[in-house]
Amino acid sequence: MKRDDAIHPYTRVVAAIVLPFLVVAWVLLYLLPSDTDTLFAWTIVPSLTAMLLAAAYAGGVWFFVSVLRAGRWHRVKYGFPAVLVFAALLAAATLLHWDRFHFGHVSFVTWATLYFTTPVLVAVAIVLNWRADPSTADERDYRIPLAPRVMVAGVGAVSLVCGLVVFVAPGIVAGVWAWELTPLTARVVGAVLTLPGVVNLWLLADSRWSAFRSIFQAQIVSLVFITAALVLARGDLATSGLAAPAFVLGIAVSLVGFAAFYLWCERRSARTGSAVSE
Template identity: 65%
Template structure:
């Protein structure tokens, strides 16, 4: 029996089908970029160097798998709602980057056709899915929900704003960062890294308007997985970091602190939610 306010809070079939189609492509990308980062010259749509950049992109896709599996499995739209604007922005930026650096791609390779097809269609299809579902959220808490404290929401949103601003700056003017970034970049990889950095910003800002932990639990799981993969990339591709630049060690420390902070925040909210600290109480 459904609880009050949940009847319309559902994920439409179109959105589930879209998630089911996207997940296998993300899985393939994780294998090619994260497990085989030094072979992108023969396996991927374009050659990515150094390996850390490939693994960084693969880490974003790993989080995407978690997110879209939740989209596929969850019964309630509000649990995944705020991830969709982030995906639209990320995919749109990668589409723009593709056409700005068209000459860098491996024309004729199956990965090239796959990449171009996905980034021509994904921004539109995900935007349509978001539009079809958006108003399905009744904006009511779940029975054992938790109201995230205002101070925590503002702090996390500010972190997101900083990441988003850095991502936009890197995307718009990548050449300005080539000599100061934490590892070697090209204009194309700079724009890709910038697009990835917009993801937490586009998610975290919604905390300013919605305190429900249930609306962010699944998305924070995806972010945690991405952070774990990024941390792994920093270990296995540590040689790619430019340790003689301040940005090198700063990035490594920032990821470590972010992983600890996100994990602590997730555990705290889960415990409070299970304790019955419902929104509005």
């Protein structure tokens, strides 16, 4: 396979197919979270869970738009394994809680079709594209030092482990979570938590900022919408215990930390570009 860093046309087709579904799902879940009983594939209670899933979709919209716009595969490659894990977990959650869905509803047909096909579509995209990356940096790129990469990857590892624990043991986690969860909604929350985890761990293998720039933009978009959801649906948070304050603090710290990391890398990338052009 030629290592020219080109994005396979198939991958852009997949992005173009998935994008409209993400946009519609974001509208239904973020703007109309209390109407999932009639509008969505399954009833999501409370609204905060619906908005959390919608926030993940918002990041997905940003990511897949980046796939359509990107000129090189390495700039988006590390988002695809995260999408694969997320979609596979939601497909598994659908099968495990089949009785919770609105059979025959157009939203259910769309949901089932999307999550039973997306893992395969994304896996094929990974296979077709992965070796296209020659592992070279962009002309104006920044090599992220090991220490900050390890720190951000550590945050990702925590998020990934938490997400998998929530998915595997939803009954245990639901009793101590920051808001009310059912086994199905717990597994959905767990799947969302794996997204930054799978992405950030790749920082241990690749130091090119160009390989993470657009993906971190997507993560920041998701965190902004999660933060807004915590404000808008604050009545859904548990009023007793430390789980709710801990979750809110964790999201706030993540948003500030990811934004600071993004700006830090952007500034150094700009300096590198200036040095190259001189």
